Amino acid sequence: MNSDKHSRSGGLVDRLTESLSRSVASRTSRRGLLGWLGGAVAGGALLPLLPVARAAVPTQSSGSIADRGDPTSCDYWRYCAIDGFLCSCCGGTANTCPPGTEQSPVTWIGTCLNPDDGKKYIISYNDCCGKSGCGSCMCNRNEGDRPMYHPSKSNDLNWCLGTSSAIYNCSTAIITGLALPET
């Protein structure tokens, strides 16, 4: 993280960055990467999270200098509030859907810290729908997640709504903009 960078908001951003970095640390523990999944899920879908198995999945780069990280890995910075199968492992990418699926027009929103530039981005976790569950790269992180009665911040809902089929295949993480500093 670029600890030497300071925004114009100074102390506020520092405090926010600090609290986020604490949760980054807890996120990198295995339990923090797994949410409701616990330690083992049928089908070996957790394997890509382990360093050894990561070698088996070709690393994808987003191609942007300020966006490093492995989009096939649960600890990729954009996935701070994702819940589902990573489209990167399912024929799509972090921000595109696999062939033949349909992207949901409605979804939940997260705010994740990009460790490369120290900025918070709004992430839209659009689901890809119309094919049965991908089953690979299951990932659940819940930063900023709120209960399902606050739908726009809840990753527990099946967001394959407004599509021709409600069958869920995988989840993307699309940057929609920079987060405004909290007042």
Place this chain on the structure above:
Amino acid sequence: MKPLTLVLSLLALLVSATVLHADDVAEPMGVIQQLPAIYPDHWMMIHDISFFHMSEGEVLVVDPLATTQPTQYKGMMTASFIGAYQRGRIRGEHYVVETFTSRGTRGGERTDVVTIYDNAGLKVKGEVIIPAKRMTGMPKPIAIGMSPDERLLMVYNFTPAQSVSIVDLESRSFIAEVPTPGCGFVIPTGQRSFFSICANGSLRTTHLDQAGKPASSEQTDKLFDVDVDPVFEAFGLSDGVAHFPTFQGRVLPINLTGESPVSGEPWWLTETSERAWRPAGVRPVITDANGVGYFLMQPDGAEGTHKNGGSEVWVFDMKSHERKTRLVLKNWGLTLGTSGRGENRLLAVTNDQMKVDIYRLPGGEFVHTLGIEAATPLVVHGAH
């Protein structure tokens, strides 16, 4: 045809030969097991939401005190596409709300139904088709509710427009769909009302008439800050009061005995010095048949850890809010369930290996880990 005649006569001989043989070994064909019409109260219905194969979800009927997989596994009901389950005690029935699509996992036309099973036969006795709008997602106990007389079943819809479908379980018919804009879930209050939790931290109450048709609605003031410390989508019921834990470790009590919910003063699960302990999990709170409260607690709660589950279950007197004891779990727990009455009260904890651990209550003695296999058994209901 000569061969046919020969075959027929010799087969007749085969049949008669087996009948005449001194050790008649032929067994009857077509025998189907039956379960008791009234289940032992410690039995459990374990809902495997089958997250990786959602269309093949199932609810297992289990004897958690039996000692082998085959003796634990009593039978099952299919629960398609992360269904919702409700126990029907008065009629000895199970209600499974599920979603079907005409082209299977490829999609097609969607149909949502309330499927009705009987205790003994585990056969489909009937179904009620409801609007194909029910909320699908992680299973929460408040996505479905029943009036106390078990006449009305209520199902939360999310399209993302929010509403509740009302079903009459006696006539097995769909009654009405009630809009609940901005508010989600269904928690029955009184005899013919329910409330939903709104995104701004208030509650919206809907009153129904005797038949289940909407009559009126009202809204409370904001009771909690959804961004700072929201309530979980689960409560422990004790003496008519629903205790909702919050992310940071408070409990918001809501009295359900009248037609409108009445909120009480929130209380803390933790002392000031132990605020790092927080409730967490898919269902982090249950109450047993005696009204004792159990909360799944994790030691290092922080932003984003509310679904991680916990290492301990804290036992509370829900009237005095006094913590009675801390049960240290054998395995990290993801969600809680309970069954049984009196001396036979049991705690079910789905652990981080997706197996179900059984403990006795209220003491917390570990019994065993169930041998039944399930991919994601994230909800456990009791037969009591």
Place this chain on the structure above:
Amino acid sequence: MSIFEKAAERVTRRIAQQSSRRGFLGRLGMLLVGATAIPLLPVARASSAGGPSRVPPQTTGNLDDPGDPSTCDYWRYCGIDGFLCSCCGGTQNTCPPGTEMSPLTWVGTCRNPADGLNYVISYNDCCGKSSCGRCLCNRNDDDLPIYRPNANNDINWCMGTTNVYNCSTAVILGLGPAE
């Protein structure tokens, strides 16, 4: 074994080898040679006795019917292919609650180690609920291959009922041929 039984056995065997399944069924409307055919892994043995609870294996309680019906090496399962109903709320010869036993089935012959005799076993499926998923077992013992699958041995024999396969039983039909 009486002469009638011997004769009946020989005839039954011959019919099974010569007739297509459909023809047999069509003419006689009786039990049918076929396969409970769930496409499965070639070697899939249910976990052996003990399981996670480390309790000694079950038995039928009948000394003439030895072995643990919840394990793949139970003597009756010599030609089974599917989930064992004993692990699914049923038993080795009864269906789980709420399912329906298929009338069409695969028939095999297995040797009972208690008396050394061969028995004709009917592997009726239980249908109408989704796959049990427990105790998957596939054995194709060729000790006494009396009945052989034809080209359609992976047909789902729940077709005659509600079509959805839950698990397989192993019902004794009668004594089989002597060795």
